[in-house]
Amino acid sequence: MLKFLGKRVVQIVILLFIYVTVVYWLIEAMPGSFMDQYLMNPKLTPEIRENLKRQFGFDKPPHVRYLLYLRNFVMLDLGVSFSYFPRKVTSIIAERLPRTVFLFVTSTLVSYTLGYSLGKRTAWRRGKILDKTVTMVGIVFWTIFLPLLAIFNIWLFGVILKILPLNQFIDPNLWRFAPFSAQYIFVRLLLSGLTFLLVMLVSLMIAQKMKTVGAKRLTIYVSSIGTLLILIVSWILSGHSAYAWDIIKHMVLPVLTLTLYSFAGSMLVMRDTMLDVIREDYITTAKAKGLPDNVVRDKHAARNALLPLVTNFVISLGFTVGGGIITETMFSWPGIGRAYLEALNTQDTPLLIGLLVFTGIFVLIAHLVADVLYAVLDPRIRY
Amino acid sequence: MRKLLVLASILVVLSVFAVTINWAFLQEPKTLNPWNHYGPNATVWNSYILDPRYGSLYGYSDVRFDWIPSLASDLPKIEQEGNLWAYTVPLRKDVFWSDGTQFTADDVVWTMNIVLKLIKEYGLGGNWASMIDPDYFVKAEKIDDFTVKVYFTQPSLAKANFGALMMPILQKKFWEPKVEEALKTGAPLQTLYNYDIEDEPIIGAFAFKRWEKGAFVEVAARPDYFDKGSVLTLYKNGAVQISNPKTGFEWSGYGEPAGEKELELVTGPYVDGIIYRMYLNRAAAITALINGDVSFVFNPLGLVRGEADQLARVQNVKVISNTTNGFRYFAFNLRRYPMSIKEFRKAIAALIDREFLCNRVLGGQAFPQYGVVPVGNAFWANPKVAELSPGYGKSMGERYQLAIDLLKQAGFKWVVEPKVEGNAVVRQGRGLIAPNGQRIEQIEMLAPGTGYDPMRATMALYIERWANEIGIPIKANLVDFNYIVQRVWDEPFNFDIYMLGWSLGYYPDHIADFFHSKRAGVGDFNTPGYNNPEFDKLADEFLAAADIETARKLAFKLQEILAEDLPYVVLFDSPIIEAYRTDQIIFPYEQTLSGLQYVSGVPTLVKAAQ
Numbered sequence: 001m002l003k004f005l006g007k008r009v010v011q012i013v014i015l016l017f018i019y020v021t022v023v024y025w026l027i028e029a030m031p032g033s034f035m036d037q038y039l040m041n042p043k044l045t046p047e048i049r050e051n052l053k054r055q056f057g058f059d060k061p062p063h064v065r066y067l068l069y070l071r072n073f074v075m076l077d078l079g080v081s082f083s084y085f086p087r088k089v090t091s092i093i094a095e096r097l098p099r100t101v102f103l104f105v106t107s108t109l110v111s112y113t114l115g116y117s118l119g120k121r122t123a124w125r126r127g128k129i130l131d132k133t134v135t136m137v138g139i140v141f142w143t144i145f146l147p148l149l150a151i152f153n154i155w156l157f158g159v160i161l162k163i164l165p166l167n168q169f170i171d172p173n174l175w176r177f178a179p180f181s182a183q184y185i186f187v188r189l190l191l192s193g194l195t196f197l198l199v200m201l202v203s204l205m206i207a208q209k210m211k212t213v214g215a216k217r218l219t220i221y222v223s224s225i226g227t228l229l230i231l232i233v234s235w236i237l238s239g240h241s242a243y244a245w246d247i248i249k250h251m252v253l254p255v256l257t258l259t260l261y262s263f264a265g266s267m268l269v270m271r272d273t274m275l276d277v278i279r280e281d282y283i284t285t286a287k288a289k290g291l292p293d294n295v296v297r298d299k300h301a302a303r304n305a306l307l308p309l310v311t312n313f314v315i316s317l318g319f320t321v322g323g324g325i326i327t328e329t330m331f332s333w334p335g336i337g338r339a340y341l342e343a344l345n346t347q348d349t350p351l352l353i354g355l356l357v358f359t360g361i362f363v364l365i366a367h368l369v370a371d372v373l374y375a376v377l378d379p380r381i382r383y
Numbered sequence: 384m385r386k387l388l389v390l391a392s393i394l395v396v397l398s399v400f401a402v403t404i405n406w407a408f409l410q411e412p413k414t415l416n417p418w419n420h421y422g423p424n425a426t427v428w429n430s431y432i433l434d435p436r437y438g439s440l441y442g443y444s445d446v447r448f449d450w451i452p453s454l455a456s457d458l459p460k461i462e463q464e465g466n467l468w469a470y471t472v473p474l475r476k477d478v479f480w481s482d483g484t485q486f487t488a489d490d491v492v493w494t495m496n497i498v499l500k501l502i503k504e505y506g507l508g509g510n511w512a513s514m515i516d517p518d519y520f521v522k523a524e525k526i527d528d529f530t531v532k533v534y535f536t537q538p539s540l541a542k543a544n545f546g547a548l549m550m551p552i553l554q555k556k557f558w559e560p561k562v563e564e565a566l567k568t569g570a571p572l573q574t575l576y577n578y579d580i581e582d583e584p585i586i587g588a589f590a591f592k593r594w595e596k597g598a599f600v601e602v603a604a605r606p607d608y609f610d611k612g613s614v615l616t617l618y619k620n621g622a623v624q625i626s627n628p629k630t631g632f633e634w635s636g637y638g639e640p641a642g643e644k645e646l647e648l649v650t651g652p653y654v655d656g657i658i659y660r661m662y663l664n665r666a667a668a669i670t671a672l673i674n675g676d677v678s679f680v681f682n683p684l685g686l687v688r689g690e691a692d693q694l695a696r697v698q699n700v701k702v703i704s705n706t707t708n709g710f711r712y713f714a715f716n717l718r719r720y721p722m723s724i725k726e727f728r729k730a731i732a733a734l735i736d737r738e739f740l741c742n743r744v745l746g747g748q749a750f751p752q753y754g755v756v757p758v759g760n761a762f763w764a765n766p767k768v769a770e771l772s773p774g775y776g777k778s779m780g781e782r783y784q785l786a787i788d789l790l791k792q793a794g795f796k797w798v799v800e801p802k803v804e805g806n807a808v809v810r811q812g813r814g815l816i817a818p819n820g821q822r823i824e825q826i827e828m829l830a831p832g833t834g835y836d837p838m839r840a841t842m843a844l845y846i847e848r849w850a851n852e853i854g855i856p857i858k859a860n861l862v863d864f865n866y867i868v869q870r871v872w873d874e875p876f877n878f879d880i881y882m883l884g885w886s887l888g889y890y891p892d893h894i895a896d897f898f899h900s901k902r903a904g905v906g907d908f909n910t911p912g913y914n915n916p917e918f919d920k921l922a923d924e925f926l927a928a929a930d931i932e933t934a935r936k937l938a939f940k941l942q943e944i945l946a947e948d949l950p951y952v953v954l955f956d957s958p959i960i961e962a963y964r965t966d967q968i969i970f971p972y973e974q975t976l977s978g979l980q981y982v983s984g985v986p987t988l989v990k991a992a993q
Contacts, residue, residue: 032865051506
């Protein structure tokens with residue numbers, strides 16, 4: 001296993017170098033440059049334009065800029081953004097990342113949970129009304145034009161029903177008196193989520209060691225409900241709960257939209273794998289033993305069908321740091337995806353390359369994690 | 384305890400009656416630091432918030448854009464001192480910064496001189512460098528606490544009146560130690576750009592309160608704003624009067640302030656604060672306007688027809704339309720044959736029926752433009768220019784015939800000569816032969832594609848069709864905006880004809896920037912390569928003019944020369960359409976060049992509706 005990991009890390013480093021190079025030269029090859037906005041100002045003399053070129057590094061030839069970029073990259077420095085000059089790319093990513101991660105990890109979790117749950121049920125009732133309805137609804141949402149779905153949801157829940165906020169990620173009327181920034185709450189919400197997940201993981205491991213089903217269930221229920229209660233109480237006691245609730249309230253609509261749009265993907269993967277699994281002899285044996293239907297479905301079939309879904313999920317988590325241009329734009333949720341768009345529109349090459357490289361690193365890591373998970377989850381796989 | 388209760392009650396009452404208005408932005412400002420904003424990082428979104436924050440010696444009046452004193456107490460006195468020209472500017476004595484410090488000559492002198500130093504020694508660029516042009520600006524000197532002398536190498540409306548004398552003035556007490564500290568670092572400009580401006584004293588009416596990144600910026604009205612209650616009166620005879628009954632400041636100019644009034648405005652602020660909310664797409668901002676979450680949407684491109692129609696049907700939402708200060712045009716490369724032949728350019732211009740294109744083809748979404756100074760900039764636009772345009776007011780048939788006659792007059796021939804009957808070309812021209820005997824094979828017209836600007840793309844295709852009818856082999860090439868920039872400026876001048884657009888400032892010195900022969904070098908702005916000694920002479924005089932009337936006469940003459948020589952064919956521009964909620968805010972006026980957002984939504988004049 002260690003040898004495999006070592007090999008994969010070396011591969012990732014080589015791949016990353018190729019990726020950075022390709023990304024750099026692709027963006028460099030785009031017509032025009034950030035300097036064009038100065039080029040288009042007749043009030044600036046040629047000397048001043050030359051000075052500006054020097055400030056942004058355009059006085060050096062592209063290959064020198066590339067080598068400098070690589071040197072800085074190795075030192076974990078992604079450079080200085082042009083359009084947010086002189087802010088560092090890493091500081092822009094750090095500012096936007098919590099907003100993006102919180103929204104997209106939540107929607108990925110909800111979407112995969114829904115997809116898993118519906119996928120196993122539809123496969124179990126193949127050809128029945130539930131299967132046909134859920135599959136059709138899922139595929140309709142999957143093929144719908146995302147901005148249209150977003151506008152429809154905003155119109156329905158924000159304008160007609162008036163039960164959810166229209167846009168943005170916070171309500172300015174509440175936050176104008178807040179003694180801290182929204183970033184502070186985002187980071188704490190993320191920490192709360194992480195705490196909850198860790199507790200759940202530990203309680204699952206403990207539950208595995210329990211002997212009776214009742215004890216297992218009790219461990220999981222007590223730990224999850226208990227942790228949730230402790231987290232809610234700590235938020236209330238901190239006096240920040242109104243702000244956290246405001247963010248969560250604003251997140252409902254984008255999460256709902258993203259879930260509706262994407263749950264069909266995971267549902268169909270789960271359904272297909274389940275259909276293969278339920279034809280296996282051991283499922284027939286389990287049924288023949290007289291085990292209840294839901295036990296056979298959940299414990300015998302679904303667990304074995306979970307592997308491709310877990311792989312997809314882990315890789316999707318890698319992509320969450322990239323955010324989504326359409327979702328972030330439609331819901332005025334300025335995260336990493338929106339930064340991509342701004343960087344592209346202004347030809348802010350350091351920011352654009354930085355964002356692509358940053359996302360690329362996470363995706364590569366997610367692939368590595370998925371490979372390792374394969375071995376952990378499926379005893380037949382050995383590296 | 385009782386005092387505390389009274390204080391709490393007052394605060395509660397104040398918060399109940401406090402009026403904070405909400406406005407929508409489609410993008411977030413990049414910076415609120417003045418060095419950065421007026422330097423390399425200027426965006427229109429920064430300027431909506433920052434421009435009302437700072438004061439300058441002179442400014443523009445509302446609506447008419449008269450050049451009037453702002454922090455100055457009178458117009459400058461200009462006199463020659465040796466080789467230099469000195470502008471003596473008296474300052475107002477009733478101006479105070481938000482920290483209570485009095486505004487004095489020290490602030491003006493320090494700001495101007497330090498900006499010059501930063502430009503010369505450290506390469507400070509952006510708008511700072513266009514406001515303080517080192518070729519013109521020499522220095523600023525303090526005469527007394529309320530008088531400054533600003534020295535220039537020569538008198539110039541563009542570089543002095545509309546340049547250095549309109550630059551934002553920063554507080555010396557706050558910024559001097561910070562700049563000195565920055566100069567000691569390895570990267571002084573970057574250090575300056577990074578300074579936090581949260582506690583920066585300002586002269587404007589709204590102080591910075593909070594910037595929640597990605598969500599909103601809030602500014603709060605200064606209760607001690609020095610100019611509150613000041614009355615600006617514009618008279619129909621052209622006179623302007625400013626009076627502040629509270630401080631006793633009085634000024635009038637441009638004639639006797641008597642007779643019928645055109646406009647009278649009493650300066651506020653009338654609201655307690657403004658929250659600029661960030662909506663990252665137009666649909667969201669418009670929905671917020673319909674829902675009443677915001678009362679005005681800032682959008683430099685304006686509303687499109689569908690959005691305006693939708694909003695016009697919403698109760699308590701008013702849609703307004705204004706002309707813009709810009710134009711879209713195509714330029715000939717006069718370095719190439721046959722674009723160098725004036726009659727050839729005039730023939731193409733004669734074919735273009737702007738009224739038909741704007742009203743019929745584009746359905747009224749654009750308005751025709753003829754001159755290089757937009758008609759909306761009424762003071763500087765020469766109204767005769769439209770009539771000088773070839774084919775103006777003629778039918779399509781007459782236009783075809785005029786174009787053919789112009790080409791013949793210049794010695795052009797055809798293999799198959801076009802024939803016009805009525806409004807149609809009954810025999811298409813083929814094989815255009817130039818006066819030197821050379822067959823004209825193809826002329827490329829670079830124009831932005833439909834994704835970037837469908838209006839320009841449509842016009843290019845119509846021009847191609849009309850030109851082809853009489854045998855001029857124009858081929859419209861709809862390409863990416865950056866590709867046009869690359870072909871025109873980078874390659875350089877690798878074009879026959881290109882189509883682009885300009886947004887302009889109020890003072891029309893762009894005429895000299897775009898057409899003076901000294902600006903025809905690589906990467907510069909006389910892209911057609913226009914070279915007319917008579918024009919150059921007048922343009923120099925225009926740039927050096929020290930009084931507005933002389934400058935205006937020269938600007939009119941320059942526009943006429945350009946309408947005759949046609950290095951550019953100005954085509955059209957689109958009006959800016961905006962909308963606001965009448966049940967939430969009242970603007971003091973609605974008709975103003977480039978719309979209400981061009982004046983940042985007049986924050987010191989806007990009132991709450993109830």
